[in-house]
């Protein structure tokens with residue numbers, strides 16, 4: 050690169066600053082603008098091979114790379130990567146101080162990494178690097194070469210470069226804000242379109258993916274009939290939301306929606322919960338209690354985790370379906386009930402039937418209309434919509450105004466979500482609380498997801514322990530067909546250092562379900 054005529058009067062400095070300010074504030078293409086500024090610095094002031102190095106978001110490795118340059122080859126650009134503290138450029142990035150190397154051949158810290166020495170003029174060459182700030186934080190470095198022999202004082206170059214670095218910092222900030230705003234508006238837009246177009250959205254079911262929309266359509270198809278529905282899907286996929294939607298969209302919506310989780314209540318208590326009891330039926334039954342079946346009469350009974358219901362109770366449930374009557378525990382009177390049953394299971398009930406764990410006749414009665422709720426990993430585009438939905442929700446809850454940048458949404462989309470929508474909601478809350486800027490970026494998302502239990506472990510777990518032919522979505526990961534459940538729970542507790550909530554999550558259980566299983570299997574949390 051030829052050196053320009055020596056021109057260092059104040060006018061040419063003002064020209065550069067003025068042009069730079071104009072380019073940064075007016076030009077939409079920041080790429081072009083920064084390159085033109087670097088070109089001006091070279092042509093008017095002999096500040097050559099200008100480069101702007103930037104960190105990638107909140108990169109924990111603090112690596113900076115050349116993002117914009119003038120007069121560098123693509124090979125040189127590729128080589129220009131520095132960890133914070135490395136060489137002169139890394140030093141400026143790490144400390145936020147200015148560096149002036151009067152003779153690069155004499156400076157030990159100068160790495161000669163991006164540009165080989167023989168490419169530069171065969172005379173004394175200087176290197177100046179100034180930090181680029183974003184508020185008080187150093188986000189990058191602006192660096193140039195110049196001939197040592199030029200008469201222009203270094204101090205003037207440094208002052209000029211500091212002003213230019215400030216302008217570039219502002220430009221980057223504006224660009225980031227515009228990008229975040231655009232990403233934010235785009236995903237809000239999508240969410241609104243979804244809410245307008247999807248029938249499920251009126252019931253809080255967010256998602257546009259074909260598999261989810263198909264499930265929603267089927268749910269609306271079956272809702273007005275009196276048919277029993279069996280919802281199958283992994284934990285946290287939204288089975289309860291579907292059950293409620295079916296109830297509300299049915300002619301029974303004036304009646305109650307009563308739900309019971311068969312896995313969360315000990316079998317010894319389920320019977321009295323479902324059927325109620327008469328006063329004096331057992332010690333402690335001081336007054337008559339109406340059971341959930343009676344409460345659900347005229348409405349819908351949601352039996353969650355039906356696969357966990359023990360065989361004796363399965364027989365009683367079958368009787369209710371057949372005769373449409375119940376007897377309270379300790380009672381003799383038949384009480385007529387008019388209930389529609391929507392049941393749900395993460396287990397493959399057909400396999401449970403084969404294993405004689407579930408009655409075939411009851412299975413047929415419940416499975417009149419099977420509805421499979423897809424796992425989140427099968428619902429690609431829905432992750433963005435759901436993430437935005439939960440971000441809006443959490444912003445309201447915590448009085449914040451956080452946004453995702455596009456990297457954050459892409460990182461959320463790459464993850465396989467073994468815990469499905471429930472896990473996604475938890476992760477979004479955590480991101481909102483952990484982010485120290487209003488913009489949630491991809492690195493923070495990756496950090497938080499790295500602490501989630503690996504989906505591969507869960508999925509391979511699922512597949513290994515499933516009978517051939519069963520789809521992974523049908524079996525909850527923690528539920529092995531041949532299971533060492535005690536060992537598995539102990540291991541999860543050990544890994545989570547005794548934290549039951551986290552251990553439950555890693556097993557795909559709710560904390561209540563875990564507590565119940567621990568009591569049932571006599572597991573102590575040591």
Ligand SMILES: Nc1ncnc2c1ncn2[C@@H]1O[C@H](COP(=O)(O)OP(=O)(O)OP(=O)(O)O)[C@@H](O)[C@H]1O
Pocket residue numbers: 253254255256282283284285286287288289290291353395435470471474
């Ligand atoms: N499509 C969706 N749109 C919005 N929120 C959803 C959706 N699916 C699930 N959720 C939310 O995710 C959480 C888990 O959903 P839900 O309890 O219905 O799942 P589930 O399949 O019944 O889980 P489990 O099998 O563990 O009982 C709830 O907070 C629910 O509101």
